[in-house]
Each structure stands twice: as structure tokens, then as C-alpha cells.
Amino acid sequence: MDMSGSERIEAPVETVWRALNDPEILRQAIPGCESLEKTSDTDMVAKVVLKIGPIKAKFEGAVELQNLDPPHSYTISGEGKGGIAGFAKGGADVALAADGPGATILSYTVKAEVGGKIAQLGSRLIDSTAKKLAGEFFSKFGVLVATGSGEPAGIPA
Template identity: 70%
Template sequence: MALVIEGEERISAPVDKVWAALNDPAVLKEAIPGCQKLEMKSPTEMAATVVLKIGPIKATFQGEVTLKNLNPPNGYTIEGEGKGGIAGFAKGGADVTLAADGDNATILKYAAKADVGGKIAQLGSRLIESTSKKLAGQFFSTFGEKVGG
């Protein structure tokens, strides 16, 4: 089941600061809903453990996150895949772009695609889509608060 989620967030910080935060595992770990662990394996690869509840299913996903198409400080593509045992799997990515909004603010735009399978996919597209949009919104608003203070 494939989903597309788009949005934007205005962050009260200059582009360079937002770019640095997008590459900082400590900031990302705090912003990712349900993230238990996020560690850098290389400058473009991270390992993650995320616990999510989607409808009646609560699952722990072990996954990999890779940064691609790096264009500092204007954006990148983030791709990830997580396996949640019997709950199923989730994989997807997002194109993230940054644009200055005056001297001390940044507009972060994202276009994310996600694909889920297994038990989670049986919950129905409306529940998965609303949960995915909520999680993406939570991530970007928390990220904006952390970076923009």
C-alpha cells in the first residue's frame, strides 16, 4: 500500500542551522515519533529502532536510514526501511528542500512516499494514511521546535 504525504514547515532558524540539524542524529532521534535509538553508521547511513502504534497494532521496527542526493544546504533525499516482525514492514523516503525566508527563518518542504506491508497493511488505507500524515506532521513540527527554539 503506497502513500504520498506532502507538507511544509517554517522554522525560525537560518538555513545552515536547519541543514546541520537535519544531519544530526541526536536532533533527528528526538524528532522522530517513537524513536528509541538512532546511530550513525557512516556520514550518510543510520540504524534506527522505532516503536509505533498504528490502530490496534504496536510494533518495534528495526531499520536503516540512508541520506542520498545531498545538496548542502538546500536539501536531500532520506530513505528508510523498517521491519516490524509479524506486524509487517514499512519503507519509504522523503525529498526535503530548504529555502531561506529572510535572514533568520527557513521554509522546509517535504514530499514523502511510504509503502507498508504485512499485518499493518490490512488495517485499511484510511487509518494508515491518517496515521502516516500525523507522524510526518509530528516529526516536522517537533524538528522545527527543536531547531527554531
């Protein structure tokens, strides 16, 4: 499954970059995220509960930040296991560009694959669920960053 898109965020590039690297802001923005902990400058572990069609699964997994080019872009990749429900793995290339003095265009390209019971649901349901979840994430992330609701943990730009 591949998808891409962009979101305009009412905050400068440096602020958006710090938020993209802040586990607390990411935890608040990721749909169904129960916990997200940073284990190093580029690694995090997460627990997420998702409902995909009739299947509700709790995923536990690792997330790694790669190809860092602060404050312009990075690749985020991860893999989660959901027990009998199956697994999900993939990554996203994320790029930031200034849109005037106080706004940022965040562009993303996502590649993901699922296996196990979830994969049996069919690609249409999985794709529509993934698009819905991505939309929820970027919408919530944009609000958190623009309103300053999540305070960045002082990650350098």
C-alpha cells in the same frame, strides 16, 4: 501512500541543514524513536516503536541520505521491519529555502509503503496515522531547531 507539506522553522538554512543531519536531534523529533545511530556520513540505523490502530510494532531499520546538495536538499530513504506486524519502507525528498534572514521553509514529499498485518488495517487509517506522525515530527523538529534544544554534532553545512 504519498504526502507532501512544508514547515516554517525559525532558524537560518545552515542551522536547519545541520539539524537534519544530526542523529540526536532527529532521534528527539521522530515519534517513538528509541535509538538512532550514525554508521557513516550518509547511513544511520534506527529503532522506533509505533502504534498504528490496534497494532503496536517495534521497527528496526536502516536510513540512508542520498542526492545531497548541502545546505539545500537531500533524499532520505529507509526500510524498517516490524516482525509479525510487517514492514515499512519509503523516502522523503527534503528541500530548504530561506524565508528572510532568520527563517527557513522546509518542504517535503514523502512516498511510503507498508506490508504485512499493518497493510491490512486499510489505507485510510495508515494515511491518517502517517500524516499525524509527519506533523508531530516536523512540529517537534522545528521547536528543537528554533530553541537550540538539540545541539548539532558539528556536521558541516
